Amino acid sequence: MFLSIKNVNKVFEGRGTSEKVLSSIQLDVKEGEFVSILGPSGCGKSTLLSIVAGLVPPTDGKILLEDKEITGPGKERGMVFQQAALFPWLTVEENVMFPLLLDMPKEEARQKAHHYLSMVQLSNYTKHSPHELSGGMQQRVAIARALAMDPALLLMDEPFGALDEQTRSRLHEILEDVFLETKKTILFVTHSISESLKLSDRIVVMGTQPGSILEILELDFPRPRSQSKEDLVIYEEKIQSLLKNEIDKVRKGENSCSQPLNA
Numbered sequence: 001m002f003l004s005i006k007n008v009n010k011v012f013e014g015r016g017t018s019e020k021v022l023s024s025i026q027l028d029v030k031e032g033e034f035v036s037i038l039g040p041s042g043c044g045k046s047t048l049l050s051i052v053a054g055l056v057p058p059t060d061g062k063i064l065l066e067d068k069e070i071t072g073p074g075k076e077r078g079m080v081f082q083q084a085a086l087f088p089w090l091t092v093e094e095n096v097m098f099p100l101l102l103d104m105p106k107e108e109a110r111q112k113a114h115h116y117l118s119m120v121q122l123s124n125y126t127k128h129s130p131h132e133l134s135g136g137m138q139q140r141v142a143i144a145r146a147l148a149m150d151p152a153l154l155l156m157d158e159p160f161g162a163l164d165e166q167t168r169s170r171l172h173e174i175l176e177d178v179f180l181e182t183k184k185t186i187l188f189v190t191h192s193i194s195e196s197l198k199l200s201d202r203i204v205v206m207g208t209q210p211g212s213i214l215e216i217l218e219l220d221f222p223r224p225r226s227q228s229k230e231d232l233v234i235y236e237e238k239i240q241s242l243l244k245n246e247i248d249k250v251r252k253g254e255n256s257c258s259q260p261l262n263a
């Protein structure tokens with residue numbers, strides 16, 4: 001298996017407190033799959049992604065990427081966060097080139113940067129500064145920067161969470177094109193049921209307190225996704241019903257989270 005999450009538990013110990021955030025997470029991801037992790041706020045989605053990124057150690061269990069155990073961050077895993085986190089003093093192309101310069105000469109890095117900036121439709125903005133771009137364009141730079149490192153696995157933590165609906169929709173199309181062109185394996189964290197339905201081969205639905213996998217749904221629709229709403233409504237209703245108790249927990253404020261799940 002390309003990526004195996006094996007019986008992962010996570011407990012955060014604080015000053016005299018202990019919170020079990022993830023319980024017995026088991027997940028296998030095939031190479032070239034787009035897998036979304038969907039669940040209410042606070043169910044541990046970001047924690048799980050951070051464990052796969054090697055930024056946070058699991059309390060128990062292990063993660064194998066191409067049969068090698070993950071023990072820390074690595075170049076074979078690229079990460080895109082909700083905020084693009086670009087260097088404001090560098091141009092768009094320099095931002096994408098920056099991590100590449102450790103491994104290759106400047107001209108090669110520039111060519112690579114241009115290739116991926118063109119893939120996210122930013123060829124005309126290579127010399128711009130980040131502050132001259134919209135939030136959606138900045139996220140596209142962050143995606144190009146992650147792709148330029150040619151990671152085997154792309155980890156995306158609510159990358160479009162801070163964008164308006166129209167921009168999100170455009171970025172869904174761009175990301176789907178990138179996914180089809182690069183055939184990257186993508187693990188994608190989201191709150192949004194509709195986003196997960198548009199993008200995923202499989203949706204991992206998580207419950208909360210502690211975070212656990214409720215069900216994994218397989219979406220066997222052709223790409224690009226031009227399904228009518230009706231085709232997806234069945235899945236949407238299934239996810240809503242799976243999450244009903246979890247959403248109630250969130251609404252009642254029984255857990256630490258404040259953000260409800262978006263349809």
Ligand SMILES: Nc1ncnc2c1ncn2[C@@H]1O[C@H](COP(=O)(O)OP(=O)(O)OP(=O)(O)O)[C@@H](O)[C@H]1O
Nearest residue numbers: 012021040041042043044045046047048191256259
């Ligand atoms: N470094 C940490 N130390 C202590 N507790 C943490 C830490 N990181 C996360 N937590 C706790 O773990 C729980 C899960 O957080 P996490 O961010 O993984 O959830 P999430 O599902 O991604 O939420 P959201 O959708 O709101 O981003 C929360 O209760 C959070 O407070």
